[in-house]
Amino acid sequence: MATAPHTKSEYDAIVVGGGPGGSSCALTLARAGRSVLLLERDAFPRFHVGESLLTYTADMLERLGVLEKVQKSGFVVKRGVELTGTEGLSYRVDFQSIGEGRRNWTFQVERADFDKILLDSAAEAGAEVVQRARVLGPVQEAGQVTGVRYTDGTNEHTVSARYVIDASGRAGVLARALGLRKTDNSIRMMAVFKHFTGTNELYNAGAHGDIVLGNHPDGWVWAIPIREDKLSVGTVVPVDLMRAGRAEEIYEEFVGRIPRIKQRLQHTKVSAELSGETDYSHYADNLVGPGYYVVGDAGCFTDPIFSAGVFLALTTGTWAAEAINSSLTDPSVADDRARLYERFAMTGMDTYHRLIRAFYANNYSVYEYLWEECVSGGAPISSVLQLMNGDFWNPDNPLGRRLREAKEWGVFENYEPYFTHPVQGIREVALAR
Numbered sequence: 001m002a003t004a005p006h007t008k009s010e011y012d013a014i015v016v017g018g019g020p021g022g023s024s025c026a027l028t029l030a031r032a033g034r035s036v037l038l039l040e041r042d043a044f045p046r047f048h049v050g051e052s053l054l055t056y057t058a059d060m061l062e063r064l065g066v067l068e069k070v071q072k073s074g075f076v077v078k079r080g081v082e083l084t085g086t087e088g089l090s091y092r093v094d095f096q097s098i099g100e101g102r103r104n105w106t107f108q109v110e111r112a113d114f115d116k117i118l119l120d121s122a123a124e125a126g127a128e129v130v131q132r133a134r135v136l137g138p139v140q141e142a143g144q145v146t147g148v149r150y151t152d153g154t155n156e157h158t159v160s161a162r163y164v165i166d167a168s169g170r171a172g173v174l175a176r177a178l179g180l181r182k183t184d185n186s187i188r189m190m191a192v193f194k195h196f197t198g199t200n201e202l203y204n205a206g207a208h209g210d211i212v213l214g215n216h217p218d219g220w221v222w223a224i225p226i227r228e229d230k231l232s233v234g235t236v237v238p239v240d241l242m243r244a245g246r247a248e249e250i251y252e253e254f255v256g257r258i259p260r261i262k263q264r265l266q267h268t269k270v271s272a273e274l275s276g277e278t279d280y281s282h283y284a285d286n287l288v289g290p291g292y293y294v295v296g297d298a299g300c301f302t303d304p305i306f307s308a309g310v311f312l313a314l315t316t317g318t319w320a321a322e323a324i325n326s327s328l329t330d331p332s333v334a335d336d337r338a339r340l341y342e343r344f345a346m347t348g349m350d351t352y353h354r355l356i357r358a359f360y361a362n363n364y365s366v367y368e369y370l371w372e373e374c375v376s377g378g379a380p381i382s383s384v385l386q387l388m389n390g391d392f393w394n395p396d397n398p399l400g401r402r403l404r405e406a407k408e409w410g411v412f413e414n415y416e417p418y419f420t421h422p423v424q425g426i427r428e429v430a431l432a433r
């Protein structure tokens with residue numbers, strides 16, 4: 001029999017996938033002294049889209065003890081958002097207005113390096129990390145997930161654990177195998193993107209470090225400075241507009257429609273050729289079940305317009321780890337912990353989904369909606385900024401409340417929201433009965 005790359009026959013937890021969801025989960029469990037095996041399909045560093053972070057994401061990184069490492073890696077500091085369009089006009093949302101006592105900056109990151117920092121931190125905390133290990137599916141006994149099957153490229157292996165966490169992102173290995181994955185047809189878009197090097201701030205008409213979002217009649221375009229001389233530029237397009245063989249042409253045309261982004265591409269070189277994400281919006285109708293948890297994109301992905309994907313992956317990964325850790329200590333509370341985790345994760349994912357629905361329902365512009373529904377209705381701008389930076393679990397946020405009232409915009413059916421602070425509230429899941 002071939003020697004397996006993992007070292008034990010059974011672990012407390014197996015984490016499938018080493019993105020932000022998987023790494024934060026493995027790191028938290030390993031720090032709590034649990035035996036953790038993390039299986040990652042690729043070899044890090046590897047390319048990943050999803051580069052603009054929220055201010056609350058920096059709070060999560062601090063909670064995980066990795067903020068300093070991220071800070072030292074020379075990523076670009078993000079202090080605002082520039083909104084622009086086809087006419088070259090612009091409006092800047094400055095995070096200074098986010099309100100007293102809240103962080104007003106975060107990072108734009110090159111995900112290859114950022115994800116590696118997180119994965120290495122999980123390994124340093126004691127998680128056993130095996131790369132180039134592609135999970136093929138769960139092992140089940142009497143309806144309970146008891147492990148996984150994976151391949152190291154040559155041989156197939158089976159390994160057991162008391163919990164398996166699906167953190168495999170949009171692949172959703174467990175979610176699909178367990179029949180949880182549902183397609184969400186409310187937003188039928190896709191994204192195509194490239195990286196450019198050799199950018200020069202001389203051609204940036206806006207503020208250093210801001211993400212630029214450009215609207216046009218057929219979708220929107222992003223420009224994210226992920227290094228001082230590197231820009232990620234992508235366009236989100238209705239699926240029906242994208243025809244086979246036309247991706248490059250459509251990319252050029254749509255990016256070219258946004259003058260303030262186009263001008264930043266002068267004298268640059270493509271450093272990552274065009275790639276794309278189809279099979280866009282989905283969710284899993286359960287995020288917990290016998291022997292398993294689902295975190296991050298494996299649980300829900302709608303659209304990247306408000307840059308909350310990494311934040312949701314980090315929070316759900318960490319909350320799942322806390323829930324699992326206390327369930328391992330006292331199996332009699334396992335059901336309560338699992339339910340609380342699921343309510344927490346669904347509240348965040350659902351509120352974010354609703355914000356995105358508001359954007360698409362308002363012709364690729366949520367700002368009209370925000371002004372009419374919130375700001376002119378008396379909600380302070382700080383509350384809007386807080387929600388857009390990840391305050392999805394605040395029952396008192398006027399925009400969040402407004403969004404949750406729109407019955408037709410929900411993603412999960414019949415769940416009971418759980419309101420808390422996503423970072424300061426983390427220990428609640430370990431204590432709740």
Ligand SMILES: Cc1cc2nc3c(=O)[nH]c(=O)nc-3n(C[C@H](O)[C@H](O)[C@H](O)COP(=O)(O)OP(=O)(O)OC[C@H]3O[C@@H](n4cnc5c(N)ncnc54)[C@H](O)[C@@H]3O)c2cc1C
Binds near residue numbers: 020021051309
């Ligand atoms: C076009 C686009 C733009 C985006 N922009 C932003 C943004 O600006 N800001 C933001 O916060 N988010 C953004 N996102 C979302 C963000 O990329 C994700 O939400 C985030 O990466 C989710 O983290 P995760 O850990 O759940 O999954 P991932 O980061 O996708 O990690 C999953 C990991 O699982 C591994 N894996 C997959 N299958 C297997 C398998 N069978 N076995 C073992 N391992 C496996 C993968 O290799 C991967 O490393 C964007 C997404 C898209 C599509």
